[in-house]
Amino acid sequence: MAIACEFEPKKCSLEYKTNIWDIGNIPNRLLEYFLKSKYMVDTLLSKTFIRAAEQNFRSEFSLSNDSFWIGYRIKNRRSSCKKFVIVVRRERIPQTKDETLPSTYCGLEVLVKGKFDTDGESRAIMQEEAKYKLDEHLTINDSIIDQLLQAHSNITGITTSPVLSMNYNGDKPHKLKPISCIVILCHTKGVVPMGEKPFPTYIHGFPVDVRESCPATSATRPPHVGDTIKADTGMTKGTLGGFVFIGSKKVYYLTAAHVLVQKHFLNENLFNRPNEIDTKILRKVSQEWQECGKLERGYFGHIVWRNRVTVDAILVSVDHDDHKPKDTCTFLPQENVINAGFSEGSKPYFTGKIKEILKLDTSLDIVKYGQKTLWTKGKMTSFNAFNKIYFEANDPGEYFYRNYYGQIVVTSNSGKFADQGDSGSLVFTVEDYQDPELQCIGLLNAVNLSTFEVFITPIRAVLESLKLDLNAFTRLDPPFYLKYFNIIQETQALQTEILFNIEENTREFRTSNLRNAPVSSMQ
Structure with missing residues (x-):
């Protein structure tokens, strides 16, 4: 099928084939026309446009595959319409105008989050949790963990809680119900990675509470140049x-x-x-x-x-x-x-x-x-x-x-x-x-x-x-793989030279034998 839409002053058309997912460089203006901040039905066509926007976004802002992902929001579980979002995860939030990403791209919302940024819900609940008792029948076994991890890439942890958090909204008071629940911790709440289903609402009869949290080890990482x-x-x-x-x-x-x-x-x-x-x-x-x-x-x-x-x-x-x-x-x-x-x-x-x-x-x-x-x-x-x-x-x-x-x-x-x-x-x-x-x-x-x-x-x-030697930096060695890569290169170069010399010597030997061989006439 063919799709055409008008942009002043030109008309832009896209030839689309259902068996092609990566359709190359679709103009951003065309993508924005179809994707602009709205809920849409999840079809093959919408997926194609989303993947094209993803490809353009990666190329334009030079981001690696693991630094951002495409997800979607849903109005409710009964609706099949989705609102797609670009989620960018960075070690460090950009601080200059040149580094800052746009709030929207090709009509899609761009959500930029630091690696350990969360909405504070888990922290707000911690003190209240100590006031309630957890249902002794609530346990998490390995099969539950394996099933959840296999189906959901956004999970950062799975635990339990004696309270169920309701309608958390930043610093505003929110409701806590004294109900034992399974807590799914995730990096970005409210956005489901594309191709995955929302988190379950119940597991083995217990309600599921989704909270943002990014656990990390208490040990400090070694220092880096650029810290x-x-x-x-x-x-x-x-x-x-x-x-x-x-x-x-x-x-x-x-x-x-x-x-x-x-x-x-x-x-x-x-x-x-x-x-x-x-x-x-x-x-x-x-x-x-x-x-x-x-x-x-x-x-x-x-x-x-x-x-x-x-x-x-x-x-x-x-x-x-x-x-x-x-x-x-x-x-x-x-x-x-x-x-x-x-x-x-x-x-x-x-x-x-x-x-x-x-x-x-x-x-x-x-x-x-x-x-x-x-x-x-x-x-x-x-x-x-x-x-x-x-x-x-x-x-x-x-x-x-x-x-x-x-x-x-x-x-x-x-x-x-x-x-x-x-x-x-x-x-x-x-x-x-x-x-x-x-x-x-x-x-x-x-x-x-x-x-x-x-x-x-x-x-x-x-x-x-600073009274330092000129070789104060030079206690550092080349990377292990480069050092041995260079050795391999040198060895290969030496092998090539030996083979060349052998070939040259063989050619000279044959030429010399031909010159000294007796000549016979053909009669």
């Missing part, structure tokens, strides 16, 4: 740039000094004073702030390295084993790697190599990962630049400035290379996108909010000012 960090004494947030090593076991985080140090401490004497500053360093894990170390040494001022350079850097010592990096190679996050020129699924990694920038080089591909703007790509536009950086004083509305000398300037043609919150990020150059090994060129410290020029301190000046 959000701050001091407990201030509101400024920045980025965990990377790890450096002193001796055989001592591990430090590297970031910008102004992220963690109160402004009145920012001076040339900072190097010997961090341990005098009474502050705790925190990093954000899920939705919580966890202590992750203490200030060790820093530098905020000018040094002479080829020319005058201003350094704004500090180290945070890591004494607790849970706060030390577990990998011998630092893999950077994969979220939106294509924004930095990498292919989808690439794993950029850093083994500690640095690259000294001695002059303006506009040919370099420069990338960074920061907690605010994630992966970005840019080009050098200036070298040995000067800028006056303004800081907000401890009193609101008051500012002071510091002069920054000898900075590398980077900009991006496709948006912001960095924004407030990215201070402390390591900045890299990448030479081969097929083997995405990164080489560090500097530490990000400031951004011009008018021109979006980003100021980066050369990494050698940073290391020297």
